Amino acid sequence: MKWLRRLALWVVVLMVLLLVWLFFGGRHQPTSPAMSKFAASTLRDPALIAKGEYLVTVGDCAGCHTAQGGAALAGGRALATPFGDIPVPNITPDPETGLGNWSFEDFWQALHAGRGRHGELFYPAFPYTSYTKVNRDDALAMFAYLKSLPPIRQAATASSLAFPYSIRRSLLGWRALYFKEGVFKPDPKRSPQWNRGAYLVQGPAHCNECHAARDSLGGTPQNEHLSGGQIPMQNWYAPDLSMQSNGGLQGWSEQDVVDLLQTGLSAKGAAFGPMADVVVGSTQHISRDDLQAMATYLASLPPRAAAAEQKSAPVAAAVIEQGEKVYSQHCAACHRKDGSGVAGVYPPLDGNSSVTEPSGMNATRMVLLGGFTPLTAANPRPYSMPPFAQQLSDSEVSAVVSYIRRAWTNHAGVVRPEDVSRYRHTPID
Amino acid sequence: MIRAQHRLATFFGATVLCALVQLLGWPARAASAPAIPDTLQQRIAACTSCHGVHGEGTPGSGYFPRLAGKPAAYLVRQMQNFQNGLRKYAPMEYTLRQLSPAYMQEIAGYFAAQQVPFTRSPLPPVSAATLLRGEQLVSKGDAARHIPACASCHGSQLTGVQPSTPGLVGLPYDYISAQLGSWRTHTRAALAPDCMAVVANRLGASDITAVAAALASRQPPVDTKAQAAGSVTPPLPCGVLGASGDGA
Numbered sequence: 070m071k072w073l074r075r076l077a078l079w080v081v082v083l084m085v086l087l088l089v090w091l092f093f094g095g096r097h098q099p100t101s102p103a104m105s106k107f108a109a110s111t112l113r114d115p116a117l118i119a120k121g122e123y124l125v126t127v128g129d130c131a132g133c134h135t136a137q138g139g140a141a142l143a144g145g146r147a148l149a150t151p152f153g154d155i156p157v158p159n160i161t162p163d164p165e166t167g168l169g170n171w172s173f174e175d176f177w178q179a180l181h182a183g184r185g186r187h188g189e190l191f192y193p194a195f196p197y198t199s200y201t202k203v204n205r206d207d208a209l210a211m212f213a214y215l216k217s218l219p220p221i222r223q224a225a226t227a228s229s230l231a232f233p234y235s236i237r238r239s240l241l242g243w244r245a246l247y248f249k250e251g252v253f254k255p256d257p258k259r260s261p262q263w264n265r266g267a268y269l270v271q272g273p274a275h276c277n278e279c280h281a282a283r284d285s286l287g288g289t290p291q292n293e294h295l296s297g298g299q300i301p302m303q304n305w306y307a308p309d310l311s312m313q314s315n316g317g318l319q320g321w322s323e324q325d326v327v328d329l330l331q332t333g334l335s336a337k338g339a340a341f342g343p344m345a346d347v348v349v350g351s352t353q354h355i356s357r358d359d360l361q362a363m364a365t366y367l368a369s370l371p372p373r374a375a376a377a378e379q380k381s382a383p384v385a386a387a388v389i390e391q392g393e394k395v396y397s398q399h400c401a402a403c404h405r406k407d408g409s410g411v412a413g414v415y416p417p418l419d420g421n422s423s424v425t426e427p428s429g430m431n432a433t434r435m436v437l438l439g440g441f442t443p444l445t446a447a448n449p450r451p452y453s454m455p456p457f458a459q460q461l462s463d464s465e466v467s468a469v470v471s472y473i474r475r476a477w478t479n480h481a482g483v484v485r486p487e488d489v490s491r492y493r494h495t496p497i498d
Numbered sequence: 499m500i501r502a503q504h505r506l507a508t509f510f511g512a513t514v515l516c517a518l519v520q521l522l523g524w525p526a527r528a529a530s531a532p533a534i535p536d537t538l539q540q541r542i543a544a545c546t547s548c549h550g551v552h553g554e555g556t557p558g559s560g561y562f563p564r565l566a567g568k569p570a571a572y573l574v575r576q577m578q579n580f581q582n583g584l585r586k587y588a589p590m591e592y593t594l595r596q597l598s599p600a601y602m603q604e605i606a607g608y609f610a611a612q613q614v615p616f617t618r619s620p621l622p623p624v625s626a627a628t629l630l631r632g633e634q635l636v637s638k639g640d641a642a643r644h645i646p647a648c649a650s651c652h653g654s655q656l657t658g659v660q661p662s663t664p665g666l667v668g669l670p671y672d673y674i675s676a677q678l679g680s681w682r683t684h685t686r687a688a689l690a691p692d693c694m695a696v697v698a699n700r701l702g703a704s705d706i707t708a709v710a711a712a713l714a715s716r717q718p719p720v721d722t723k724a725q726a727a728g729s730v731t732p733p734l735p736c737g738v739l740g741a742s743g744d745g746a
Contacts, residue, residue: 137582138581138583402532403543411531438593439544443596444601449598449601452543453541453542453544454543455546456548460547497589
């Protein structure tokens with residue numbers, strides 16, 4: 070039995086060593102601004118700052134780093150994830166609570182390698198999985214812009230992550246599975262425009278962080294590129310962005326993509342929910358050339374496999390009949406009897422990927438919440454849709470959503486009243 | 499003669515064909531879909547479905563407040579407060595979150611300019627004593643507890659005061675009691691110093707029922723326009739009024 074005791078002792082010693090390493094290992098010394106290879110005067114170049122402001126807008130940094138009613142980019146809010154709340158840091162140049170004491174070397178390590186200035190591993194709520202593709206020149210411009218902001222003193226909120234996620238080193242495994250460090254490499258076989266679009270979509274604009282499905286560990290498998298997925302915690306479905314056969318944007322032209330990103334509305338659909346915020350805060354400010362480049366890249370995404378026939382229960386004719394009745398009473402005046410919408414005002418529902426996306430949650434929540442199309446420079450007085458949460462019961466909403474998902478050329482599955490009830494209670498953030 | 503007959507027949511045939519086409523609904527879209535009016539009223543369907551086409555509120559539901567005739571600056575400020583989180587009500591926060599100051603100003607102007615008759619909404623059963631207490635709070639306040647009368651800020655006829663004080667007449671019981679409650683639970687706030695938060699916290703729980711019932715049961719006056727700016731001296735410092743008042 071002596072050997073057993075000795076083995077147990079070794080196991081204990083190894084575990085202690087592992088714990089010590091988990092908590093104290095791998096420390097890294099930050100680079101102070103004085104020691105940086107990039108002089109403060111370099112960072113004060115107005116042209117560099119202007120370029121950085123544009124890229125920070127493309128990256129919609131304010132979308133997460135600005136709290137409701139708070140100072141721009143000063144953090145002070147938490148991001149809800151299935152693993153707990155993650156505090157969003159202040160990225161204004163305040164020395165104590167922000168980036169004031171950061172050098173560009175520190176910033177590059179954060180953006181490119183997903184590590185803090187002391188070497189700590191960042192939670193991937195910060196999308197370094199995409200930002201790693203941002204090139205060094207662009208990162209320097211972004212940093213120069215952030216450094217040029219008025220410093221705001223605001224400490225981060227507390228984290229509510231549960232064990233084992235509360236231990237940052239537990240991310241080593243996650244990173245091995247889902248994170249590939251590396252700047253975007255242009256494809257010499259493609260046009261400069263395609264490469265620019267691919268860079269923006271994959272890098273700074275980090276589209277894949279929402280438009281791909283996340284698995285149970287919160288990662289997007291490497292082969293799932295822009296193929297659509299449910300946004301964690303939000304009950305919105307970010308559609309597949311392929312414009313070819315069976316893609317979520319099948320039938321869209323490159324102009325439709327540019328229109329949606331620039332104005333919030335295209336001939337094929339409208340931005341709403343979280344994408345409306347992205348259009349208002351970010352994409353409407355992207356230059357026409359860059360939007361065109363992004364559209365060119367999206368047009369090259371491969372066709373998708375046809376969806377398997379849904380083996381759901383046969384749809385009760387009575388439900389569809391009820392849905393058609395609700396539709397003609399509440400929806401047809403704007404979206405038209407044939408689901409074609411009104412150009413430039415109300416989006417079509419026929420062939421609209423937000424209506425037919427796999428989950429049905431987008432159409433359901435649109436019916437419940439209504440709302441304005443994005444307010445953009447091109448559409449400063451948008452039209453809106455009434456919220457029907459108060460007027461329609463769960464069964465009425467399920468009937469009308471099921472109806473529009475199967476009417477005209479649409480062939481999507483039905484939505485049940487219990488799904489509607491669930492989406493009714495999704496917090497709106 | 500024959501040629502004339504032929505011409506007549508051609509004309510007649512064409513007319514019948516046109517009528518048939520119209521009857522059969524071709525082009526169907528043009529016939530079945532009236533044009534969408536380019537009006538603010540059409541654009542703000544998201545607002546009017548709850549607050550009424552003219553901001554009359556939905557008295558039957560007992561909750562959605564009347565907006566018609568409220569001072570425009572007050573309405574703008576409320577929209578801003580939903581945007582910046584001072585007021586918490588998820589459907590309003592969601593609907594307003596990305597509207598611009600210019601658009602909110604235009605929408606507020608629309609509702610402020612509406613003149614529609616008041617409708618009284620249903621009242622829960624309350625005792626005569628409760629109503630009396632409510633009436634007292636509305637018109638006299640409660641000096642012992644440092645509660646000013648509603649009328650001392652919201653106007654002698656409770657129709658509001660320009661530019662930032664809302665009218666209270668014609669609001670549903672549920673809405674008033676929910677708002678007073680939300681000032682106590684920090685889901686509604688105004689610019690500091692927040693005088694309404696002070697008042698709401700000085701009220702007892704039964705006072706909220708009393709004052710909401712008294713306000714909701716009031717007959718609106720003939721002239722429901724908000725009083726002129728500067729026509730009241732607020733008894734408390736209020737941020738929205740430039741913090742004037744004697745600080746009681």
